[in-house]
Amino acid sequence: MPHGTDDTHPISLPDKPALEGLEEKWKARWQEAGTYRFDRSRARADVFSIDTPPPTVSGSLHVGHVFSYTHTDIIARFHRMRGKAVFYPMGWDDNGLPTERRVQNYYGVRCDPSLPYEAAFQPPDKPGKHPIPVSRPNFIELCVRLTAEDEKEFERLWRHLGLSVDWSMTYATIDRKSQRVSQTAFLRELKRDTVYQLEAPTLWDIDFRTAVAQAELEDREQPGAYHRIRFQVAGSAYVEIETTRPELIPACVALVAHPDDERYRPLFGKNVVTPLFGLEVPVKAHRLADPEKGSGVAMICTFGDITDVTWWRELSLPVRAVILPNGAFRQVQFGDPGWESRDAARAQQFYDALANLQPIKARGVIVEQLRQSGDLIGEPKPITHPVKFYQKGDRPLEIVTSRQWFIKTVDYSEALLARGRELQWHPEYMRHRYENWVNGLAGDWCISRQRFFGVPFPVWYPIRADGTLDYERPILPPESRLPVDPSTDVPDGYRADQRGKPNGFAGDPDIMDTWATSSLTPQVISGWLDDPDLFSRVFPMDLRPQAHDIIRTWLFTTVLRAELEHHVLPWSHTAISGFITDPDRKKMSKSKGNVVTPFGLLQEHGADGVRYWAASARPGGDTVFDPALPSQMKIGRRLAIKILNAARFALLQTDPRGAITEPLDRGMLSALADLVEDCTRQLDAYEYSRVLERTEAFFWAFCDDYLELVKSRRYGDFGSEGAASANSAMLVALSTLLRLFAPFLPFVTEEVWSWWRPGSVHTATWPAGDEVVAAIGGRDDQALAVREATQGALAEVRRIKSLLKKPTKAVIARAVLPAAFAGLQPAARDFQAATHIRDLQFGDVAEAQLEFAEEPAA
């Protein structure tokens, strides 16, 4: 039976419908009824699977969260209504540095991976003055304990916002399953030689004391200065260089100029002497040296920046490192191998003033030394220049040589570009970000971090008789043992007391980069290792929603891991959301204090109101959030209230019902069918904002024009057949509009649906144009024309009445309308009743001619 004409379900209407309390009511009922539970009996073709971003739970909730997660939920709800089994789990990203920092402060502990695990360890009630050292597994337990609270708060927000997540399926990026997936993928990649270990110069944060990856860099404008410094060529001949980092002069291993630079050609192959320290360094030629920069000749240090690394590698230069992992200048003995100075005593005197200093302090000291020695030419010229930082770091990155794990990326550039082309991007232009990144890959992905809270590398190393580690023959666990923590677990064939002893073993002390786990979210949630049946039904997945700032990290690495492990694209679509910005169009950030807590907004505007605001933003676009301005949320709330009232009106009187014969009814439904077709197309293309806008426009006209025009007839003024036509049409329209709105405004639509329809609107069938016009035996073009003429004429009469300041009820004894509106004649009865026109004529007039009667309408 077509919807809307079902007589079997009783209608129960509230006297005064309201939005208050709908969230509490429906989120509980949805949970109870399992409305959003994933049906894992369905075949892959009937599944829509979503790789939802796990929010960083240690971060604060902010308005950006409700924004982008609403977009995904709209898509999820749409596909669910189209009959798909929606696989929509939620994860929590509790991995990584922010959590680690919080745990240290909250519990007053410090991770020491050399300690053994203590099962009975409990942190003190209050953090003490001195942090308590704990083992890595103990530390991870505390991280899990603390983040569990954060996760509850996020879940509360998501449920209140109405996300249609299946809450029986949650995961955390540090849970055992995630660890097992990460370690298994790592071991398999290691066996395939797509993972390798290398001692090499690595980007290094001196505060966190860890390696960081290219993807985690950001440039920040910093004040600096060019220092012009002379190097002695011979006798009184000097060559001058410019540098922003004069403190690295002791680490200088060469000078470099462009091979075609005539000024320096005579120097190539010769040695010069570094100022202060008297070290002989060669002058080299390399194409990356830019004659336009500085004096055209540059100092190569180990290591000042990434270019230094390139030069060092390609020119086969020695290492002369001065900066320790904590950023301090290390002790150096001049005269030792590699530090043969022309005047070791003098060099030592200068250098000793630098030892133990941090780079910025050392710079001040050395500038003064250079000034006094006469090697500083002129005064430093202040500039502002971009400097590389770790995204979460506070001081510029250094480059330090260390042993790290890498996943190969550069070798797979072509394959990854092809996957990027295969992926369907919404919006399409975000594809360029990915291509930019892949084309700019400078080196393989460093995945090891010298931190504690994260997934450990499942690797031990044999200790030789002389106590050194044998990195060439790592000891690997079988996959069946995973996950392991090599800092406390013992490799097969060894005893625990052999840890750290000659001929014993040592665990790899590092953990994986957080993205090394996050890049496997499709595998984690799809049951890659432990649930092949589920895996076959949901993987490769349908959708990865995420923000554009993590295309180079999360999206890229996920594509990479799926390529390495499965040789497939991990999902067919990605929907990229924009940012919430503050009124200055800057990205919102906690440090600027402009973060708005979402619970207050939900309280004030209702979940549907907040969702309306989120859904109004076009896909991928940044949206300004100004708490000081009246927002779209108010409009959304108003729309939700209007839906309540309009539905109540339609349902107040549903009898008689019968054939839909009247032109206005048929025209309205024909237009609605067009709307439905359009909305379906747009949602298929992820253009949710258009769907909301168009549905809303239709709905508002439905209320203010259609309902007003048919009111009289509906009340029975023109007999029961006319009333039956109106009632039946109204019910079809209501049912259809509720379903179109359902993905956007899940609470109010569910409330109204519950007044008269069985089941949930969210598992009802998404409307189809054919279904809408089935009630009138097909789309009716003539009726559409009548509707259009009637609406035009209605606007015209309203305009004249308003200009003349006539009350709505004023009776018009005689009206002559422009002939263009004559098409309304089949609906003249409805039209005249709504406009109180007694005698209606059409003529050659430019605007409506109205003669008002003396008496008001009855």
Added chain:
RNA sequence: GGGCGGUUAGCUCAGUGGUAGAGCAUCGGCUUUACACGCCGGGUGUCACAGGUUCGAAUCCUGUACCGCCCACCA
């Protein structure tokens, strides 16, 4: 330096070849039996700029400017 978005009413923004739109704000009117958390109406624009294609351009092409973002080996 390369790339990507944006520039439309006072504000926030729709609008991808056919008479310039919505909401908010503002002003005026309406006690109308679903809704005053409502309804009707008015005013408001060199569609950033300059060329080009076209019968016709906010829309397509070329270039410029400004805003924002991404990327880059930034001495």
